[in-house]
Amino acid sequence: MSNGSSADRPALRVARRLRSLFRAVHPAGRGPWTQEEVAESTGVPAEVIRRLCDAEASDAPDPTDDQLKSVARHFRVPVEFLTLPDDSPQVRAWTCVSRRMNLLFADIYPAGRGPWTHEEVAESSGVPVETIRRLCVGAPLNGDTFAVRLDQLCQRISPATGKPYSNREVGAAVGKSGQYIGNLRAGTNEPGLPVAAELARFFGVSLSYFVHGPKELVARHFRVSEVYLTAEDDSPAVQEIEQSLRTLIALRDERVQRVVGRVLNHTWPKRS
Known part of the structure; x- marks a missing residue:
């Protein structure tokens, strides 16, 4: 990335997406990362991190490609998440998931209560809250x-040590060696079903999360088909679900309720 007008739009794009990572992507058991923590973790100077987050910080040096990759690696996203243009197929797919997730959170919840929280959906679906947050900001x-899924869970803060879970700590909890857990995280070993089940129990997630990923489980929580989080915008199934959501939004509008109430000679109770 270089100085000059040709870099303005890419720099703004990187800044916007990186700020979303700082805001939403962090292990369970701790709050959002600070710029100083990411600088220490990646070896990227703090002033470069500041420049990445604020494209207008012209007094800070431009990041190199290697520094961008290091920051992406810290947040466990592909570097393309930071660099690809908005109209690229990958970014459009990630953005589509984010938009639909936020629609579900905003519009589908039981009568008599407000929208679900990330933590509530995580507990209900068996999907890590970290993954819920990622889906909502479009960060794969x-x-x-x-x-990859196990490695993300191991970044959680252990109540026993106040640090990310070590391979030895996780291994002791599931009756395996630390080296075995390290091999699982590196992808050199594949677990049997009993070990996967123990890992799911230890981290408080669904076994299905390890096997199938998060989207089916999250969709099931909101009582919609998984296709809503995976298909193209022109899919008939997606269009049908979004039409239902628009209807639901309209029915929550008090003006619509008054009209329907007059037709039905019925008065809705006032909201508290």
Whole structure:
């Protein structure tokens, strides 16, 4: 990335997406990362991190490609998440998932209560809250394998140590060696079903999350088909679900309720 007008739009794009990572992508058991923590973790100077987050910080040096990759690796996203243009197929797919997730959170919840929280959906679906947050900001994990999902969970803060879970700590909890857990995280070993089940129990997630990924489980929580989180915008199934959501939004509008109430000679109770 270089100075000059030709870099303005890419720099703004990187800044916008990186700010979303700082805001939403962090392990369970701790709050959002600070710029100083990411600088220490990646070896990228703090002033470069500041420049990445604020494209207008012209007094800070431009990041190199290697520094961008290091920052992406810290947040466990592909570097393309930071660099690809908005109209690229990958970014459009990630953005589509984010938009639809936020629609589900905003519009589908039981009568008598407000929208679900990330934590409530995580507990209900068996999907890690970290993954729920990622889906909502369109930040994919850097890979879609058992190893990647386990590695993300191991970044959680252990109540026993106040640090990310070590391989030895996780291994002791599931009756395996630390080296075995390290091999699972590296993708050099594949677990049997009993070990996967123990890991799911230890981290408080669904076994199905390890096997199938998060989208089916999240969709099931909101009582919609998984296709809503995976198909193109012109899919008939997606269009049908979005029409239902628009109807639901309209029915929550008090003006619509008054009209329907007059037709039915019925008065809705006032909201508290």
